[in-house]
Amino acid sequence: MSLRTRVLTRAGFAVLAVYLVITLTFLVVVFTPDTNLRGMLGTALWSGATPAEMEQMRETYMAVRGRNRPLYQRYLDWMVNVTLFRWGLSASMGEPVTQVVADASLRTAKYLVPGAVTAWVVGVAAGIRSARERGSRFDRLGRLATYVLFGLPGFWLAAIAVVAIESDWALLYDVLVPAGVVAAALLAGQVSLTRSRSIDEFDADYVRYLRAKGLSEYGIDRRVLRNVLVPVLSMTAAELFSVLVLSAVVIEELLGIRGIGWLTYRATQENDIPLILGTTMVLVFVGVGGSIVTDLASAWLDPRSRES
Template sequence: MSLRSRLLARFGFAVVAVYLVITLTFLVVVLTPDTNLRGMLGTALWSGASPAEMEQMRETYLAARGRNQPLYRRYLDWVVNITLFRWGLSATFGEPVTQVVGAATLETAKYLVPGAVSAWIAGIAVGIRSARERGSRFDRLGRLATYVLFGLPGFWLAALVLVALDGGGQLARDVIVPGGAVAAALLAGQVSLTRSRSVDEFDADYVRYLRAKGLSDHGVDRRVFRNVLVPVLSMTAAELFSVLVLSVVVLESLIGIEGIGWLTYEATQENDIPLILGTTMVLVVVGIGGSIVCDLASAWLDPRSR
């Protein structure tokens, strides 16, 4: 299959996957009990509100969140609004959803990108050297250290560091500490995969030939790196999405970073439908879009994978 055909096929798959995720998100939203509304009505009842006042409060709440329409109409509006980028106003913040989501995404990217890149570079370097020197002290200590980091909760490490730094400065709180937590969560997987893929490469005949020709260890490492780059790229995309969906929500809520994880949690708590729509699209773009980019990069780097 040519690269162009693969691009078209992957784009078609992405469109189907995006609307499938959108539909599943809609079902989760409409089928989940609105505890926020129940709490408001319970408080109003306790305060002595009349049934008419409580009904008015309920109708106002549902109308502000687009939940006063029939189910099929709400689904059609949901799909059309996403397709046309009409995400509306956030009922929680009173601002355009695109503006709120854009600012939150930037806050997350400030630490997520440096953390992921650092884990990728360090993981590949440690993994290749461990494979080249397998059984050595560096191999054993390097793998032990990465797995210890992987076993420790990232949000706990981040909180511990901030306490040790007495809160730290703005740069430490918003970038360095959460970026380090992300790197710690990704590093063990990068080291493990790179090492396992590189072991077979170092035992291959072409490596023996290169060494017999007098190529240095760094030169051999570069050749091995080219051959293990494709699977490492694929794992990076999968792990990055899992970190974004799971760890980032806890990390941002604990540290107080108003990023996309924190915003997703707030939108769910407030049952803010337009905001849930916006945060869902960010997660979909990062997950599916990142997977497609890695797949196409793999096809470009290794024609055999086409």
């Protein structure tokens, strides 16, 4: 299979996956009980509202969120709006969803990208050295640090940072601390996978041949790195998506960052359909786009995978 054919095939699957996820999201939103509405009606009932007033409140609430129309119309509007990037106004924030989501995504990217890059660079370098020098002090200390990082939840690290650091420097809480938490969450997996994959490579015949030819350790490391990059990249994409979906919500809530994790949580709490659509699309684009990039990078790094 040529690289061009592979790109077109993956693009087609990506479009199909996006619309399947959008459809599933629509069904989940439609058939999930609206706890926010129940809370409002319960408060109104406790305050002595009449049945007519409560019904008017419910109808107004449903109309504002576009939930008073037939299901098929809502689904068609949902799909068309997604395709044309017409995500409407946020019912809970009163602003265009595209602008709100773009601002939130930028705030998340400010710490997520440097944290992920740091974890990838340090983790791959440490994993390769640990494999090359297995049994050494560096290897033992590195494995111990890996086990410790595996056992430390990200929200605990963020909470410790909030308590331990007292500063008015906005960059510290908006970028440096959350980037450090993300790096810590990803680093252990990067080191562990790179080390396990590299051990087999360092034991391979071609490495012994290269050493016999007098190639430097740096040159050998480069060749080993090329052979282990494919599985490492695949795991990086998967872990990064899990951090975005799960850890970002906790990190941003603790540190007061109004990023995409915080926005997703608020949209769910408020049952803000346009905002749920916008945040879901960000997650879909990241997940599907990351999968395509990883697959194409794997094909470029390992031409043998193009035949699979």
